[in-house]
Amino acid sequence: MAEIEIKLPKMGESVTEATITNWLKEVGDTVEMDEPLVEVATDKVDNELPSEAEGTLIKILFEKDEVAQVGDVIAIISTDGGAAVVVPAKEVKTVTSETKAVEVVSNSNSESVSKTGPSGKFYSPLVRSIADKEGISMSELESISGSGENGRVTKKDILSFIDSRGNTPVVTKTSAPAAKKAAPAKTAHKPNVPVMEGDEIIPMDRMRKLIADHMVMSVQTSPHVTSYVEADVTNIVNWRNKVKNEFLAKEGQKITFTPIFMEAIVRAIKDFPGVNVSVDGDNIIQRKHINLGMATALPSGNLIVPVIKDADNYNLTGLAKQVNGLANKARNNKLAADDVSGGTYTVTNVGSFGNVMGTPIINQPQVAILALGAVRKVVSVIETENGDTIGIRSKMYLSHSYDHRVVDGALGGMFVKRVADYLEQFDVNREF
Numbered sequence: 001m002a003e004i005e006i007k008l009p010k011m012g013e014s015v016t017e018a019t020i021t022n023w024l025k026e027v028g029d030t031v032e033m034d035e036p037l038v039e040v041a042t043d044k045v046d047n048e049l050p051s052e053a054e055g056t057l058i059k060i061l062f063e064k065d066e067v068a069q070v071g072d073v074i075a076i077i078s079t080d081g082g083a084a085v086v087v088p089a090k091e092v093k094t095v096t097s098e099t100k101a102v103e104v105v106s107n108s109n110s111e112s113v114s115k116t117g118p119s120g121k122f123y124s125p126l127v128r129s130i131a132d133k134e135g136i137s138m139s140e141l142e143s144i145s146g147s148g149e150n151g152r153v154t155k156k157d158i159l160s161f162i163d164s165r166g167n168t169p170v171v172t173k174t175s176a177p178a179a180k181k182a183a184p185a186k187t188a189h190k191p192n193v194p195v196m197e198g199d200e201i202i203p204m205d206r207m208r209k210l211i212a213d214h215m216v217m218s219v220q221t222s223p224h225v226t227s228y229v230e231a232d233v234t235n236i237v238n239w240r241n242k243v244k245n246e247f248l249a250k251e252g253q254k255i256t257f258t259p260i261f262m263e264a265i266v267r268a269i270k271d272f273p274g275v276n277v278s279v280d281g282d283n284i285i286q287r288k289h290i291n292l293g294m295a296t297a298l299p300s301g302n303l304i305v306p307v308i309k310d311a312d313n314y315n316l317t318g319l320a321k322q323v324n325g326l327a328n329k330a331r332n333n334k335l336a337a338d339d340v341s342g343g344t345y346t347v348t349n350v351g352s353f354g355n356v357m358g359t360p361i362i363n364q365p366q367v368a369i370l371a372l373g374a375v376r377k378v379v380s381v382i383e384t385e386n387g388d389t390i391g392i393r394s395k396m397y398l399s400h401s402y403d404h405r406v407v408d409g410a411l412g413g414m415f416v417k418r419v420a421d422y423l424e425q426f427d428v429n430r431e432f
Helices: 125-134 138-143 155-166 206-221 234-251 257-271 316-331 409-424
Strands: 003-007 017-023 036-041 046-050 055-060 067-069 073-078 092-096 101-105 224-232 277-280 283-286 292-294 345-349 368-372 376-384 387-403
Touching (some): 125 138, 125 155, 234 387, 292 316
Parallel strands (some): 292 345
Antiparallel strands (some): 017 036, 224 387, 277 283, 368 387, 376 387
């Protein structure tokens, strides 16, 4: 009997695991090649995974709501038919290194080990399960040098640590330390939250939990600084009002302010590439590509960040089509993993909610994010050849948050000022 292992595929450069949200086939069902087999959710997007083989589904190795790592075998398909085998949800799975096997209960929640350490490191459910089983403390976890994305501790890392730990003499609390070590960082105290009469307890959904973890990790990783600049966008408002009907008729697309702002941001990134980087330990990774993420609100109220890849390769019409296409896919829950991966700089439009400005949180592992405020008509001083006068102008605030480890105030401030300059210099007679 020929058996084909169905593995969890790589679904983006920073995606290392996924949660099984729904099996579309049951054990014993016939499966066609490329037929949807299972629904999975990552920290970026939900996906349907097609079958990589034709035959009969004979084993399901990860039950609903369990977390699988990229490369894990999640199911087995028989190409000749054969006896179906259901793996119980609580079956003990065995993961091995070259020298040690560690048994892990597959649906363990590892409540005794926090998913986010004091340093901001994220620990996957599998790593936390192994740590809980082996009695590895949070301080020991924090000491492990991770080989995964952004220093994340992988299964291989923790198993190697367990191997070396078994060969290292254990120092008890009464033993004199060989050398004085700094005390480990303390985990932030969580406040006791009382529930009062009439209160409603609403559990976070999966995406909201992931967003919450990502936001906490970001502020723990990067010292945030925000610079603000006001931009006069009267020319842009007048130009858009003039061409929007013609643009829709000719291109079949609406022209919004967003692609115009994106174009100015791309030009400023080319002038100041130091904001288009990532930090890896003591190294700065200068990004070759300009991949603009655009924070987008979902109908559920959650947030996702689709990415315009190589945004500098598009003209204004191309940017408009990219913006509209990704926004529509987000609203209809049609984003693929590739649509939300690879971002190097993020833009969020707080003005769409009527906000004048904001203090956005950096989308790790990027080092900067720009918030676009609402475009408002304001009374303004206008400089003319015949002296200053008062008039009505359309203005907006740009709020630029950046990682002060690698982006100093001069760079962060000059960048956002350059974006404003490009917006203010927009040619009202421009052709599209």
